[in-house]
Structures are given as structure tokens and as C-alpha cells.
Amino acid sequence: MWSYYFNNLMGTLPFFIKGLWMTILVSGISLAAGTVIGFIVGIARSSRMPILRYVLAAYIDFMRGTPFLVQVFIVFFIFPEWGIQMEAFTAAVISLSVYAGAYISEIVAGGMDAIPTGQTEAAASSGLTWFQRMRYVVMPQAMKPILPPLVGQYVLLIKDSSVISVIGLTDVTRVGWLTVQRIPEGLMVFGLVGILYFLICYPLIRLSNWFENRLTIQEVKF
Secondary structure: OHHHHHHHHHHOHHHHHHHHHHHHHHHHHHHHHHHHHHHHHHHHOOOOOHHHHHHHHHHHHHHHHOOHHHHHHHHHHHHHHHOOOOOHHHHHHHHHHHHHHHHHHHHHHHHHHOOOHHHHHHHHHOOOOHHHHHHHHHHHHHHHHHHHHHHHHHHHHHHHHHHHHHHOOOOHHHHHHHHHOOOOOHHHHHHHHHHHHHHHHHHHHHHHHHHHHHHHHHHHHO
16 A cells, blocks of 8 residues: 555656745745845844834834744735735745744844944944945954854745645645645655755755854854
8 A cells, every 4th residue: 555655656746846846936035035134124223213123123023923824814815905916926925035034134133233342333433334334344244143043044934934835825835735635645745745845954954054163163263
């Protein structure tokens, strides 16, 4: 019986590959957009405008304090009631991008906080503008503590992308749910789903570990 199920599962492999491509596409676009959002929000949190800081803090708290599933439902099901229609792919990308941006902004803000305030004060006293201080003083140093957790966060967000299957987008998780209805061997089917996610995430895990080890070596040398 297992060999029969396995042969049927191998017959559906092209569909899993298509689902894997959809997962990679949605995750890649969303993480790129989320990184941009995260850096903008993370840097903007250093603003001296209290209202801006409160608004950004509310955004971050909401995104981190509510399930991603609820956020996807809001974008895909509630927004159309307000006249904002979008396809499942667009809703998935927007949801994951905004969700990723909240978490990445915390990483960026933490990296910036690691920079001694004396350096920014010295840069300001030397006549550098805010943009110049960020470009030449703060961000080059902040990237070292930012990169390891940033890449690690990418792994978590790729796994969170499995939620988008609930709105009908045929990613690798949805292919698994559709397949298990015809091949009633859940361990085998979702074992394959897990392997495909692992193939995406493992290189990023290794990259995150490499950044952490390299940063540790540099600190020891210093």
C-alpha cells in the first residue's frame, strides 16, 4: 500500500514544484518589500516627532500582536467590503510584506540602538546632515548586528507564508492539502511539503549562522 501511495505521490510531483515556485515567488517579493518597509520604519522610529513614533509603534504592535492569519483575512475578505478588490496573489504579497516589515523594523531599530550615541553626536557636531549621518556613520556599523537576525527572520517569514494557502493561492502547502485528499497518507504527503520548505530555508539558515560566526570572530579580534 505504501508503494502505491508513493508512486501516486511521485506522479503529483510536478504540481508540488509549481506550488514551490509560487511559495518562492510570493516569499521573495514579500521579503524584498518587507525589508524596504522594515528599514524605513526602523530608521523613522529614531525621529524626534512623537506622533510619528506613536503611529509606527501602533503599527508594529498590531502586526506583532495579531495572528498573521487574521491579517490575511482582513486584506482578502474585509478590504473588498471597503471597495479595495485584489487577487489572491496580490493580497498574499501585501499581507506578508506588511507583516514582515513590522518584524524587520524591530531588528533594524535594535541594530541602530547598538551604535554608541557619542558617534552620532560627533557626526552631528561635524556638520553632517541627518541623511549623511545615517548613510556614513550609523547604517554601515548597524548592518553588522542587523544581518544575522535579519536572515534568520527571513526563514521564519517563509514558513509563515504557508498561511496564504487559506485564501486559495496554490502554494506548496495548498498543493499538499489538495493532494492528501486523493492520497490519504498525510505523513507522506506533508513530509514532502516539509522537505520542500526545508530546501528553501536551509541555505538561509546556513547564511545566518555564517553571519553570526563572522561577527563573533570580528568581535574577538577587536
